[in-house]
Amino acid sequence: MELSQHKIEPFDYQGGADFINRLKEVYSVSHRMDLSNIIGVSNGTMSTWRTRNQTPFEIAVRVHLASGVSLKWLLLGEGDMYDSSKSAEESNQAQLPYAELEYGELTDKGTLLFDTKFLDENPEYEMVLKYEGKTLFVDTSNTKIISGRYLVEFDGVTSINELHRIPGEKIYMNFNGKDIAVEEAQIKVLGKLNK
Template identity: 30%
Template sequence: MLEENLNAQAIIERISAAYGVTSQKALAEALDVPANNISTWLQRDSIPYKAIVKCVLDTEVSLNWLVKGEFANAKSLAAEELHGKSLYEEILSTGGRPVLRRILEAYGFQMQKELGDLLDISSGTISTWVRREFFPGDVVVACALDTGVSLRWLATGKGDMFDGAAVSSSPCPSALAVTKFRLESGELKAAGEWMLDASLAPSSTVGLIFVQGLNAAWLVDTTTQKMSNGRWLISIDEVFDIFDVVRLPGGKVRLTNTAADFECNVSDIVPSGLVTLTLEKHV
């Protein structure tokens, strides 16, 4: 799980900075743990996920910065009423089925098996979370990093699913803001904006959208509707997916992606846009 790959020394230093403390004793008090826990984490080079969750939600620092040190230490959410111990208790009180439901929603899954297959977790383990009302903090942190959803929403069910923090300025003056959607179970769900380098955009940027899937993402020109060979965002019975399209004689087409390969009539599908750029994860 997540704990196995963390640099405990670096993360503890960032947690200390987030709380504004300089000693292990003060840090232990901030995290509400015994004083000798900090030295034990350092010796084992392993830090509990609960400490990470508590720090992020208590101090509102960036989760990516805290875990990976990649982003600026900036608060992204407005202060809320719950802090410290009361916030920690609130997190633990939302375990079991509610937090599992939010994890599934973040990934766009309908079944527990899909989550288990993705994270290599047995169905029995996931069922135990529900039965014991357990809070799977390591999975919550991994899900937040993987999907970009709000950690506060994922852990407590409060606030927005996505923080909605817009980029106020861009280091690249030619960057374009493109409307972003998440492709979840055949539905397109609004997910803020995606910044695109203008050099990668087609000649006309009108109608461009960015569609994010589980292991790939696509820049789609929704103004192109006339079906031709290529990669398309297609609706079949009001269910969206990305397909590679080959026109065939007799008003037919062949549709192919990683999950399907079939022929049908052009009249059976609704083209919703031509894919102009594909981004894929290789993990």
């Protein structure tokens, strides 16, 4: 098979703010800091994309491979976000619940899309949590206190604390570097944080 020798003209790529806004749409976030944590690129780098109207092709390919989003939509603003001829199963993506923990309040932020292969390799990743500028994964099925960092609720407040079970049915919760004995009935474990 012989390929045509016609010149391939460059496409009219939409970088800068358009590209960043599409990335935020893909990951259902409204702030660049949230996006920065998800794609692993600094806020300063995204400011450069915006100021110089740059198109970060490596990030586009990475997001496409991880989420199945259409490159044509992401880079050119053409067509649908996802190829409508593919089902969610065919595009190898799944959604995880996404929440933000701030000032003792857990706020639902919708869902984030992840590659099913990534989730198959990390079945304990059941929820995505934004906390103090970091993106964490929570195993919401792991609510039995043994030892580790847990997402807990007590007295109407949600927080992340180190919890330890010691012999004698005793639970210790770490507050600012101090271990305090607590009754297991006083706290509700929402899940264990993954490293």
